[in-house]
Amino acid sequence: MMNERLNMDDITADSLLFHVPTKPINLLNPIVLAYIGDAVFEVLVRQYLISLPNHKPNHLHRQATQFVSAKAQCMLLEKWQPHLTEAEADIVRRGRNAKSGTAPKNADPAHYQQATALECLVGYLYYGKQITRIRELMGIAFGKTPEEREDTNNQTD
Numbered sequence: 001m002m003n004e005r006l007n008m009d010d011i012t013a014d015s016l017l018f019h020v021p022t023k024p025i026n027l028l029n030p031i032v033l034a035y036i037g038d039a040v041f042e043v044l045v046r047q048y049l050i051s052l053p054n055h056k057p058n059h060l061h062r063q064a065t066q067f068v069s070a071k072a073q074c075m076l077l078e079k080w081q082p083h084l085t086e087a088e089a090d091i092v093r094r095g096r097n098a099k100s101g102t103a104p105k106n107a108d109p110a111h112y113q114q115a116t117a118l119e120c121l122v123g124y125l126y127y128g129k130q131i132t133r134i135r136e137l138m139g140i141a142f143g144k145t146p147e148e149r150e151d152t153n154n155q156t157d
Helices: 030-050 057-068 070-083 086-097 109-127 131-141 146-156
Strands: none
Touching: 030 057, 030 086, 030 109, 030 131, 057 070, 070 086, 070 109, 070 131, 086 109, 109 131
16 A cells, blocks of 8 residues: 655645655654654754844854754753643653663763653654644744744744
């Protein structure tokens, strides 16, 4: 049986999902969810930084590391924790407890586990097509108030 693929007409400005996984998302290995979540998170951070005034490459890179390092993701997950649903908290636990098979090179192992948990959650939300929820959490990441997030959502919808 051929993999299910989305019709190009089904792709909206809110979705970059062209290929769906072969398994239901709740059956995917948390490391697989973290793998895609890492990429999605990185793109969202880069989009945010490009929306700001300073576009010098060195500045963009330095700013990005304030979001994408294991330590930064660990701190961000702590910030997200009170806002998570029970299902999201369960995905975070699965991600944190997953064994990646590799040791972190430049990160504290505890930070690395938390970063993997954050990436697992982002991957889960991405494959669950929960774009609005990703926007809410990223709004928290970027320090926007609920009102500012509402304005941003209205501008892009």
